[in-house]
Amino acid sequence: MAMMNLVEALNLALDECLRERPEALIMGEDVGVDGGVFRVTKGLIEKYGAKRVVDTPLAEAGIIGTAIGMAAAGLRPVAEIQFSGFTYQAFHQIEQNMARLRNRTRGRLSVPMVMRAPYGGGIRAVEHHSESREAYWVHTPGLKVVIPSSPRAGRALLRTAILEDDPVIFYEPKAIYRAFKEDVPEAPETWPVGRARTLRDGDAITIVAWGAMTRPALDAAGELADVHDVHAEVLDLQWLKPMDTEALVASVRRTGRVVIVHEAPKTCGVGAEVAARIVEYALDHLEAPIRRVAGHDIVFPFFQVERFYLPDAARITRAVLETLQY
Amino acid sequence: MPRKTFDIGLVVEELSILDESGRADAALDPKLPEATLLKMHRFMLLTRKLDERMIMMQRQGQMGTFAPGRGQEAVQIGSILPLRSEDWYSPSYRSFGAQLWRGWTIDQLLLLWAGYFEGFGLPEGVNDMPMSIVIGSHVPVAVGLGMSINYRGGDQVVLVNFGDGASSEGDVSEALNFAAVYKAPVIFLCENNGYAISVPFQKQCGVRSLAQRGIGFGMPSLRVDGNDVLAMAAATQEAVDRARRHEGPTFIEAVTFRMEMHTTADDPKVYRSDEEVRRWEKKDPIMRFETYLKSRGLLNDAGIDRVAAEIEEELRVARDRFAARAVQRPEEVFDFHYAVMPEELAAQKREYLADLQQALAEGK
Numbered sequence: 001m002a003m004m005n006l007v008e009a010l011n012l013a014l015d016e017c018l019r020e021r022p023e024a025l026i027m028g029e030d031v032g033v034d035g036g037v038f039r040v041t042k043g044l045i046e047k048y049g050a051k052r053v054v055d056t057p058l059a060e061a062g063i064i065g066t067a068i069g070m071a072a073a074g075l076r077p078v079a080e081i082q083f084s085g086f087t088y089q090a091f092h093q094i095e096q097n098m099a100r101l102r103n104r105t106r107g108r109l110s111v112p113m114v115m116r117a118p119y120g121g122g123i124r125a126v127e128h129h130s131e132s133r134e135a136y137w138v139h140t141p142g143l144k145v146v147i148p149s150s151p152r153a154g155r156a157l158l159r160t161a162i163l164e165d166d167p168v169i170f171y172e173p174k175a176i177y178r179a180f181k182e183d184v185p186e187a188p189e190t191w192p193v194g195r196a197r198t199l200r201d202g203d204a205i206t207i208v209a210w211g212a213m214t215r216p217a218l219d220a221a222g223e224l225a226d227v228h229d230v231h232a233e234v235l236d237l238q239w240l241k242p243m244d245t246e247a248l249v250a251s252v253r254r255t256g257r258v259v260i261v262h263e264a265p266k267t268c269g270v271g272a273e274v275a276a277r278i279v280e281y282a283l284d285h286l287e288a289p290i291r292r293v294a295g296h297d298i299v300f301p302f303f304q305v306e307r308f309y310l311p312d313a314a315r316i317t318r319a320v321l322e323t324l325q326y
Numbered sequence: 327m328p329r330k331t332f333d334i335g336l337v338v339e340e341l342s343i344l345d346e347s348g349r350a351d352a353a354l355d356p357k358l359p360e361a362t363l364l365k366m367h368r369f370m371l372l373t374r375k376l377d378e379r380m381i382m383m384q385r386q387g388q389m390g391t392f393a394p395g396r397g398q399e400a401v402q403i404g405s406i407l408p409l410r411s412e413d414w415y416s417p418s419y420r421s422f423g424a425q426l427w428r429g430w431t432i433d434q435l436l437l438l439w440a441g442y443f444e445g446f447g448l449p450e451g452v453n454d455m456p457m458s459i460v461i462g463s464h465v466p467v468a469v470g471l472g473m474s475i476n477y478r479g480g481d482q483v484v485l486v487n488f489g490d491g492a493s494s495e496g497d498v499s500e501a502l503n504f505a506a507v508y509k510a511p512v513i514f515l516c517e518n519n520g521y522a523i524s525v526p527f528q529k530q531c532g533v534r535s536l537a538q539r540g541i542g543f544g545m546p547s548l549r550v551d552g553n554d555v556l557a558m559a560a561a562t563q564e565a566v567d568r569a570r571r572h573e574g575p576t577f578i579e580a581v582t583f584r585m586e587m588h589t590t591a592d593d594p595k596v597y598r599s600d601e602e603v604r605r606w607e608k609k610d611p612i613m614r615f616e617t618y619l620k621s622r623g624l625l626n627d628a629g630i631d632r633v634a635a636e637i638e639e640e641l642r643v644a645r646d647r648f649a650a651r652a653v654q655r656p657e658e659v660f661d662f663h664y665a666v667m668p669e670e671l672a673a674q675k676r677e678y679l680a681d682l683q684q685a686l687a688e689g690k
Contacts, residue, residue: 025477051477057507062466062500069470072455073414075477093497096463104456106447107662142663165665194668242668 003181009151010040010116010172013158014078016188018048021076024162027054028063028080028116037082038118038177060089064115068097071113071167078162084119084171085128091136098167099142111167114158119147120212120263121310122175124303131300132211132264137169138241138273144193145169145241147211151182153197156189157238163190173212196244198251202231205257205320208248208274210237213261219313224320232320240270248274249282256287257326259319261311266294288326291319336544338537341561342551346609348617356560358407360624366407366555367619370399370612372637373423376432377586379641380439384590392439393420397553397585400611401517403427404558405580408566409485416455416468416486418517424487428452432644433651442652443659453482462488462495465514469501472510472575483511483569485562491522493536502543502577511569513562514540514577517552519584524597540577552582553611556618583609656682 004012017024026041032055035042045053056063060081067079081087087094094115102110121130137145144166148154154172161168199214200221209217217234224230235251237244252258258278260271275290293311301309343354358366377396383389395402402423409415409428417425422435429449438445448454455471458464468486475482492498493516505512516536520527533539540547546568550561558580565576583606587594594603619625625633660667660675667675 057500057503059500059503061497062469062504065463065466065497065501066470066473066504069467069472070474070477071470072467073471073474075474092460092463093466096460097467101456101467102664103662104446105662106443108448109455110665144664144668194670242670245670 001183001185004151004184005178005181006148006151006154006172007038007040007177009155009182009184010158011042011044012184013155013162013188014041014044015047017078017159017162018044018052021162023074024076024078025052025054025070026078026080027056027067029056029058029082031055031080036080038174040116040172041080060086061093064090064093064098067113067115068093068101068111071111072101072109076112076162078114078116081115081117083129084117084133085131087115087117087133094137094143094169095140099140102166103142110165112165114161114168114170116158116170116172118174118177119171120173120175121300121306122212124306127302130303130306132262132295134169134171134240135264135268135270138270143167143169143241144239145171146239147171147173148238149173149176149199149211149214149236152184153191153236153238155184156191159188160190160193164193171211175212176215179215194239194242194244196235196237196239196247198233199236200232200234202233203254204230205232205259205323206251206255207232207234207259207261207316207320208237208271209234209261210240213263213311216311216313216316217261220316220320223313223317228321230320230324237274243273243277245277245281248278252278252282253285256285257323258286258290259293259316259323260290261293261316263295263310265297266292267297269294288323291323293319334541336541336546338535338541338547338549340549341557342554343556343560344551344554344614344618346614348614348621350556350618354560356556356563358556358559362407363619363624366403366559367612367615367625368633368637369403369423369427370555370615371633372426372640373399373402374612375634375637375641376422376426376435379645380436381586381590383436388440389436389590390439390441391589391591393589394586395420395422395584397606397611398517398519398582399423400555400558400615401515401552401580401582404555405485405487405515405562405578407559408563409483411452413482414453414455414468414471414484416464416471416484417457418464418487418489418492419457419459420489420517421457421487425454425457428454432641433648436644436648437651440648440652443655444651458488462492462497464488465492465498465501466504469505469510469512472505472512473508475511476508481570481572483513483566485513485515485566487515487517489522490516490518490520490527490530490536491525492516493539494530499539499543502539502545502575505575506544509572509574511572512575513565513569514575515562516577516579517582518579519582521584521588521594521598523588523592526598536579537577545575545577547577547579549579549581552580553609553614555611555615582611
């Protein structure tokens with residue numbers, strides 16, 4: 001066991017995969033000599049060389065497009081897009097080739113690659129460095145989408161994503177890159193694809209969150225227990241595609257109430273799909289309307305006021321109490 | 327001297343071996359084996375006749391919208407000639423000739439363009455990519471294939487085919503840049519057929535030759551008479567040899583002309599004159615090649631007729647095979663999305679199959 005933050009845990013997962021799998025490689029802007037702008041790939045070029053840790057030209061479609069080609073040829077590229085706000089430049093490659101090469105070759109070729117990108121607000125960044133657009137990828141057939149919420153999860157899920165034979169979008173909650181440390185086991189872990197995990201048990205209400213939003217969700221759950229004697233279950237969805245419908249339904253059957261938390265804009269955010277599934281499969285167990293504590297349908301605010309946009313423990317707590325009083 | 331010409335070490339060369347009357351420049355003639363020349367001729371003729379047949383079938387409602395390639399047969403067959411089966415070939419949607427050469431069966435191509443998913447199956451024994459629909463999007467992927475060859479070592483190459491319209495796409499520029507930076511063994515075959523649907527070359531870009539694009543990214547580039555199959559073969563062979571020697575990518579602009587509509591859904595009379603089309607008829611690639619073959623005593627009119635008759639028979643047989651294979655398989659639409667189908671998708675499939683059964687029962 002070793003205590004480490006999310007950046008260190010992701011670095012460890014990459015290191016382990018490169019060591020074990022000769023077909024695995026890393027590519028992206030500044031991932032080599034610089035070690036990545038968030039230092040997630042720090043030290044790897046020294047260990048594995050420039051052939052396996054590739055500093056690329058500054059061109060996102062080029063990065064994702066060539067990674068797709070390498071994956072189709074049997075390699076296992078982990079392509080970093082420096083900020084998720086720059087993935088738009090590669091959108092068409094993800095949609096047209098990454099997600100569907102298996103289909104458009106009737107299974108002859110596959111794209112076992114990972115696109116890593118830091119997402120989300122809360123780091124006082126310039127424009128286009130803070131948005132959460134995970135819903136785009138959830139909408140695209142052929143992709144898998146996962147977001148870790150802690151160092152141990154980050155190391156396990158990145159390894160899982162790299163070993164998957166399908167393309168995986170791996171979004172990293174940069175707001176918690178270095179926010180806290182967690183014990184990470186000695187041996188590498190893979191976690192099942194499409195499984196949520198319970199971060200805190202409770203019976204009064206289910207709070208569904210993922211990525212960085214699990215932190216205010218846990219804070220709210222703590223306050224609800226300490227101050228209001230309300231025991232909320234916090235479910236970390238982790239995989240947005242495929243989604244753990246079973247875990248959602250099981251939790252709602254126990255609690256009967258749901259608050260969904262995400263920082264992406266509310267309309268057609270992944271929370272809408274979560275709510276839809278709960279209504280489809282557990283309506284009879286609902287005792288109150290589903291509430292969404294989400295970002296708003298606006299351009300992500302400049303960082304001086306981003307704290308008013310991002311869901312926090314206070315907003316979550318209020319939504320929980322209102323849902324309980326329904 | 328404060329101001330002087332900066333030598334970038336690259337110039338655009340132009341290559342043509344057969345003149346318009348079919349006479350070869352003896353010094354440049356690649357001197358291909360006779361059997362190869364006759365095979366090339368057969369595939370050029372097959373490509374044209376398949377086109378004609380498919381247009382007819384489309385007009386009769388037996389074929390979906392597709393992109394005919396009459397006039398571009400020399401680009402297709404000349405460029406594919408130097409490729410080995412283990413090399414990668416990444417076609418555009420107007421690459422029938424090269425695809426036939428690579429081993430696509432006629433019935434497979436008919437299935438694809440008649441809207442049967444089975445048509446997407448790639449031929450065995452070659453490393454082919456599926457044809458590209460979204461313009462230029464396959465070019466960075468092709469460069470990635472080239473980078474994988476460098477990663478593993480070996481002397482495979484990648485040939486990627488795209489058009490003059492695609493040259494405007496950012497993807498193509500990014501791909502050229504990556505290939506140049508990593509010295510990827512890629513041959514960029516830019517088939518300049520004069521028009522991107524209705525937009526003529528002169529309105530597509532501000533360069534006199536698209537070969538400048540390759541130069542701009544730092545790779546050797548060649549402007550080739552695309553209606554001259556010998557020039558296409560020689561130019562591509564040179565580029566393939568360079569790539570196999572690990573000397574990196576080459577850009578080839580093949581100057582040709584799209585004699586037909588963009589697709590069967592297009593009416594070219596709206597944007598170009600008959601006179602322009604007639605000018606290009608005189609440069610017909612098959613006619614020129616046949617003149618050459620005749621001058622070398624390899625083929626005569628009777629021989630050409632015999633080949634044509636054999637092709638007609640081949641097409642007839644292939645059409646029957648296509649008709650037998652043209653079976654709707656609505657139950658397979660969920661396949662080939664993931665290595666293992668996730669449960670949420672499997673649940674949708676169960677629902678779909680139940681609906682399908684209902685729809686079929688109702689005679690939909």
